[in-house]
Amino acid sequence: MLSRRDVDVPSLVAAARDGSPRALGRLVSLVENADPALREVMATLAPYAGRARVIGLTGSPGVGKSTSTSMLVRALRRQGQRVGVLAVDPSSPFSGGALLGDRIRLVDHALDDGVYIRSMASRGHLGGLAWATPQALRVLDAAGFDVILVETVGVGQSEVEIAGLADTTIVLLAPGMGDGVQAAKAGILEVGDVFVVNKADRDGADATVRELRHMISLGDRTQPHLWRPPVLKTVADRDQGVEDVLEALEKHRTWMEEQGELERRRLLRASREVEAIALAQLRSRMSGLHGDGVLAEAARQVSEGRTDPYSAADRVVAQLTDDPTHPTTATEEVSR
Amino acid sequence: MLSRRDVDVPSLVAAARDGSPRALGRLVSLVENADPALREVMATLAPYAGRARVIGLTGSPGVGKSTSTSMLVRALRRQGQRVGVLAVDPSSPFSGGALLGDRIRLVDHALDDGVYIRSMASRGHLGGLAWATPQALRVLDAAGFDVILVETVGVGQSEVEIAGLADTTIVLLAPGMGDGVQAAKAGILEVGDVFVVNKADRDGADATVRELRHMISLGDRTQPHLWRPPVLKTVADRDQGVEDVLEALEKHRTWMEEQGELERRRLLRASREVEAIALAQLRSRMSGLHGDGVLAEAARQVSEGRTDPYSAADRVVAQLTDDPTHPTTATEEVSR
Incomplete structure (x- = not known):
């Protein structure tokens, strides 16, 4: 945990808002390192935050999260949106352990200054990512990105909690992983607003879709007025199905706005952010x-x-x- | 979160110490539900805890954690030891998402009253498993188990932290998963006291062993007096290599006792347990x-x-x- 007394916060924030990837990276690093300058950073950023759409993308290793993230980034870029990606996933190619194909895809985005991709390193303290992720979101939000994709591995409670910070959460699955029950166990059925069965060109995709729809319908019966999450199919590495996903995101956003759900979720996000900072302060006093x-x-x-x-x-x-x-x-x- | 005012704590603790699986299950459920009766439970258990050996077993999905747990349970039972298993892993077969083979193995253990197996459900609050796991350990410890195996999925910071609660942590890998770098990324190289390459009858096992030894040797150079974790090979579903694992566990224990490391780790565990409870109290005041x-x-x-x-x-x-x-x-x- 470095205390860098030489951080010129106003310049750094101005550069980040001008789109400097270097300044953005520096700010997210301040978050990861719980740098004392964060206090000033957040005070400076406060008036600019709250505009970005935050989309969570979660799923077990191997379902194609990074490929799907890339697919969404491409599609959103075609719409002219500025896209930030936070990869909160130690097994993500964005964290360095990349297959060649993913690296190439990343390099494509790296040449596009409307895209900023950053993996979040988990610090070794209780609630590390739960503490850092909302603040990193806040940095990208205040820097003017239109959409922020948060990619999390859908294993482990903290990741599920982080997924819950999004306006809309996409749960990714792949055929033939015996998924319905596993998803229910891992608690990701509850956090999903949109379900996507990726690798839909493989055997068993339709069965997985049916199983998910069935499990979702069970939930619906007890709470009939809630959003009914659609179950879509994609083949992310061929960009197949991405229009359906974008349409579902749009519909969910409209529904949230109509229901007051968007504001509720954003209040919840702010509440968790404040709570995590307060707990860290108490913990630091304890230690x-x-x-x-x-x-x-x-x-x-x-x-x-x-x-x-x-x-x-x-x-x-x-x-x-x-x-x-x-x-x-x-x-x-x-x-x- | 149920408040069961009808919990007869002294009888429940006595029954658990007599080996009643039902009483044990009830106590662990009290932990999972953060039941108000826990306070009395822990006060009653306090004098009995601190005797069990706690062994962590961690690794990515697919490396054979549950099979390895079963292998160790069988071997420890042959030595006449009473064995408790806590599966802190939403994807574990012990949590219900079992393949048939694993279920059968579990049924074998279920007929043996020297074995108690329990999966820990993560409650939906920050630090849920970090809060509950040390207390569940304390329950099994005070109930008189000689060895407690804590199985965690090695993805996600909280699981790594839980693995760090053990006296000795076994990190499991499988050949051909490009493991060295991934393990380093996930922070599991640091928590491993014993590394086991399972599925060692597959191609690439020796390469994985070499890669791990190399990465471990890099760490050793800067800290020459530390324990040098052995890298072993097993084929867990055929019980191959289990003697080497037991021997390594024994050696590590001897080393810890000689170095005062065992006491240091147990103090750390108690410290984290107290800290997690204190934080939860503060959090509950906040909410x-x-x-x-x-x-x-x-x-x-x-x-x-x-x-x-x-x-x-x-x-x-x-x-x-x-x-x-x-x-x-x-x-x-x-x-x-």
């Missing part, structure tokens, strides 16, 4: 010089069976919610 | 009646660009670290 002695001593007592984790946590919370600038005697007695 | 109005208003201001998320978080934290039983005027002015 600080003052709090750490308390935590270390609590951990030792728990580890030795002398107390239970809840009583220990009570003491840590009590300590934390005291005035942290005035350590009590009890704290000073504790040594690490 | 409570009192705090939620503040958070909702903060989110609205951020969403409308009237403030930035850091300033908003400052206000939430300030509110939270006041005495929560005495809401200030500022709070009462806020309406949702």
Whole structure:
């Protein structure tokens, strides 16, 4: 975690808003590193955010997330939209582990200054990506991108939560992965606004579509007024089906606006963003010089069976919610 | 989140310590549901915990985690050890999405009262599994299991963190997955104490072993006194190589005890457990009646660009670290 005191925030923000990929990259890195300059960055960006459409794209490894992202980027570029991509996925080609084909596709986009692609590295702290992703979104949003695609691997709770930050979430599947049940287990049925069976030229695509429609219809029966997610087919590496996906995105957006759902989701996103920052601040206090002695001593007592984790946590919370600038005697007695 | 006021904690704990799978299941469910009775459960269990060996098993989908878990369970049972398994993996067959072969293997274990297998469902809150997993471990530990295997999917930061809770972490790979670089990206090279290339009867196993050894040796050069993780080969569905794995686990344990590393890791585990509970308490205060109005208003201001998320978080934290039983005027002015 570097503290770069030399960050000239106003210039950096101005350059990012002028479309400088270098400035954008620098800002997202500040987010990833939880740089102290972020506070000023976010204050500067605040008036500009809230305009971009945020589309989540999630699915298990192997369903063709990156290929589908590329397909959508191409289609949105044909409409003249500026597109930002955040790849929140350690297994994504955008993170470096690329197959050659994907790299080539990426290089195509790299020559287009209406596209900015960035993979998010997960920092090694609790809630790392949950903390960083909304802020990275905010950077791209304030920099003037029309659409931001957030690509997440649909495995793991944090990724599902991140997918939930989008205005519209596309869940990708591929035929023959026994998907319906798996998707339900992983909790991605609930987050999907649009389902896409990619690699639809393979055997079993229609069966996967049917299975998904069936599972979705089960949900519908209990909540008849909700959005009914369409199930579409694509062959992303041949751009097949992309018009249907764009149309579904448009319909979902209209529905959200009519229902007040767009505002609800954006409030939720802001709420989670604020909450994640607040929790990180509390956590940092907990790990600080003052709090750490308390935590270390609590951990030792728990580890030795002398107390239970809840009583220990009570003491840590009590300590934390005291005035942290005035350590009590009890704290000073504790040594690490 | 159910509050079951009818939980008879002392009887439940006694039954779990007597080996009742039903009581064990009930206790783990209390953890998953963040039941208020947990406080009493953990206080009751505190003196009994700290005896089990905790072994993490992590790897990408498809490397054979469940098959390897089964192999280890069989081998440990032959040694007469009682074995608990926590499957922290939405894609695990133990979670229900099983291939037939895996189910049959599970049924075998189900008839053996020296084995308890449980999949952990992730609750829909930030840090859900990071919060629940150490407590579920504590339940099995206090119930008297000699070894607890924690199976996690090696994708996503939270899973990597959970793997880090073990005394010893086994990282599983399979040949021909271009693994070295991917493993490094996913951060699993750092958490591995023992590397196992499973499906070693397939082409490319030796190349994967060489690549891993090379990458591990690069790490060694800068930190010559650390444990040098062995790279082993198994064919888990034929029990091939399991003796080597057990031997490596034994060696690692001896090394940890000699170096004081075992105590260090257990303190870290207790520290994370306490921290996760403390954070959840703070978070719950934030979402409570009192705090939620503040958070909702903060989110609205951020969403409308009237403030930035850091300033908003400052206000939430300030509110939270006041005495929560005495809401200030500022709070009462806020309406949702």
